[in-house]
Amino acid sequence: MPNPTAAMIVIGDEILSGRTRDSNMHHLAGKLAEVGIDLKEARMISDDRDAIIDAVRELSRRHDHVFTSGGIGPTHDDITADSIAAAFDRSIDVRKDARALLVAHYAKTGTELNPSRLRMARIPEGAELIENPVSAAPGFRVENVHVMAGVPSVFHAMVASVLPGLTGGAPLYSKTLRIDRGEGDIAEPLGTLAKAYPALSMGSYPFQKDGRYGAHVVIRGSDAAAVDAALAELQVAFS
Amino acid sequence: MPNPTAAMIVIGDEILSGRTRDSNMHHLAGKLAEVGIDLKEARMISDDRDAIIDAVRELSRRHDHVFTSGGIGPTHDDITADSIAAAFDRSIDVRKDARALLVAHYAKTGTELNPSRLRMARIPEGAELIENPVSAAPGFRVENVHVMAGVPSVFHAMVASVLPGLTGGAPLYSKTLRIDRGEGDIAEPLGTLAKAYPALSMGSYPFQKDGRYGAHVVIRGSDAAAVDAALAELQVAFS
Numbered sequence: 001m002p003n004p005t006a007a008m009i010v011i012g013d014e015i016l017s018g019r020t021r022d023s024n025m026h027h028l029a030g031k032l033a034e035v036g037i038d039l040k041e042a043r044m045i046s047d048d049r050d051a052i053i054d055a056v057r058e059l060s061r062r063h064d065h066v067f068t069s070g071g072i073g074p075t076h077d078d079i080t081a082d083s084i085a086a087a088f089d090r091s092i093d094v095r096k097d098a099r100a101l102l103v104a105h106y107a108k109t110g111t112e113l114n115p116s117r118l119r120m121a122r123i124p125e126g127a128e129l130i131e132n133p134v135s136a137a138p139g140f141r142v143e144n145v146h147v148m149a150g151v152p153s154v155f156h157a158m159v160a161s162v163l164p165g166l167t168g169g170a171p172l173y174s175k176t177l178r179i180d181r182g183e184g185d186i187a188e189p190l191g192t193l194a195k196a197y198p199a200l201s202m203g204s205y206p207f208q209k210d211g212r213y214g215a216h217v218v219i220r221g222s223d224a225a226a227v228d229a230a231l232a233e234l235q236v237a238f239s
Numbered sequence: 240m241p242n243p244t245a246a247m248i249v250i251g252d253e254i255l256s257g258r259t260r261d262s263n264m265h266h267l268a269g270k271l272a273e274v275g276i277d278l279k280e281a282r283m284i285s286d287d288r289d290a291i292i293d294a295v296r297e298l299s300r301r302h303d304h305v306f307t308s309g310g311i312g313p314t315h316d317d318i319t320a321d322s323i324a325a326a327f328d329r330s331i332d333v334r335k336d337a338r339a340l341l342v343a344h345y346a347k348t349g350t351e352l353n354p355s356r357l358r359m360a361r362i363p364e365g366a367e368l369i370e371n372p373v374s375a376a377p378g379f380r381v382e383n384v385h386v387m388a389g390v391p392s393v394f395h396a397m398v399a400s401v402l403p404g405l406t407g408g409a410p411l412y413s414k415t416l417r418i419d420r421g422e423g424d425i426a427e428p429l430g431t432l433a434k435a436y437p438a439l440s441m442g443s444y445p446f447q448k449d450g451r452y453g454a455h456v457v458i459r460g461s462d463a464a465a466v467d468a469a470l471a472e473l474q475v476a477f478s
Contacts, residue, residue, distance in 0.1 A: 016281065017278070018267075018269030018271070019457060030257030033256055043280065045280050077433075111421065111423070187312075187313040187356075191314065
């Protein structure tokens with residue numbers, strides 16, 4: 001049975017303007033690989049209602065899971081929650097259980113729960129909350145879309161609380177061989193090997209260091225014995 | 240007149256598997272902001288022919304420019320050039336001018352131009368070459384799609400050779416103010432300011448450091464005087 005598939009949507013003008021370098025996609029990619037969910041696509045889009053609605057609708061139809069990051073804070077540019085509600089034609093309002101989480105959190109820190117902070121309790125109708133052990137304001141799940149925060153520490157914590165509840169597939173097993181030869185010398189033997197092991201995925205990632213060329217060849221698959229056997233053949237070919 | 244828009248497509252299984260963290264998108268985003276081309280969307284997709292064709296067709300219709308990175312090397316998993324040709328219904332073959340670049344480069348280094356390396360001279364019919372001062376194998380442009388290498392040093396060099404030929408818009412001017420208050424306290428004054436300056440984009444990017452909360456507020460726009468004026472108001476509000 002093929003693994004479940006996933007897509008990620010990174011929401012935020014700060015990524016596309018070059019101000020901030022996203023790190024959440026790389027984090028999620030590694031975590032999904034561990035549990036056997038294949039990340040097929042990631043999109044970075046701006047804080048734009050129509051862009052969010054279009055991406056969520058398209059990717060939630062096409063994949064088993066969708067994960068978003070960004071845009072669920074208290075400021076005027078945080079429009080993700082409302083856009084997700086619109087994408088699924090659901091109403092959205094401050095919800096009691098989400099509000100209670102904020103009340104408890106801010107009481108502890110002596111912070112006022114003002115109208116801006118209360119916006120973070122706006123949850124689409126029928127959504128399930130995602131726990132935020134870092135700063136209380138919850139994420140949520142609507143259908144197969146997991147809506148999470150952009151701040152990396154919060155995003156990581158939300159991923160950790162969401163992933164155990166998802167059914168994964170066969171975790172991807174991978175081995176890497178560094179070959180200190182130009183990719184042009186690696187290509188033919190590697191292509192032959194790839195044909196001999198059609199169930200495995202083989203990638204060659206070139207590097208250039210101190211004026212010398214080389215490549216990391218990565219062999220991936222759910223069958224660990226096949227990966228090891230292919231790697232051994234590759235080692236012999238370049239020994 | 241609104242600025243030209245752009246999209247980027249990062250092609251490569253290694254990004255989506257979590258093995259490699261992409262840096263090309265962040266590089267391109269910064270360079271495009273400098274010349275006034277608005278990066279509206281970035282997609283990371285796998286080395287999959289149909290995924291490449293779909294993304295290229297959709298984004299090249301929707302934006303003034305599309306930039307791709309990855310998948311133009313000599314190995315069997317490098318399928319970008321052939322997929323781009325297919326996306327535009329063009330034929331593809333080894334082209335004389337591209338071959339000549341490789342012949343000259345490999346003659347200098349005493350490297351054999353074998354069939355694998357020669358694959359890097361496969362160029363879609365009617366494409367324009369993009370210079371590669373690092374390792375010779377060229378990128379190319381088909382219509383509004385600029386096809387470039389994934390190796391960051393080569394990608395950077397190709398971006399540097401492509402951008403001066405594009406017509407930009409008004410460069411985005413931006414100022415950042417760090418405010419050591421929770422975003423919930425920043426939200427209301429910032430929202431009021433955003434309404435007063437509808438032509439500017441204002442974003443709040445929270446951070447948490449040593450247990451304290453704060454945010455970087457970024458004000459962006461093509462009118463530098465308006466950005467400065469708005470920033471001054473914000474400083475007064477939080478002084």
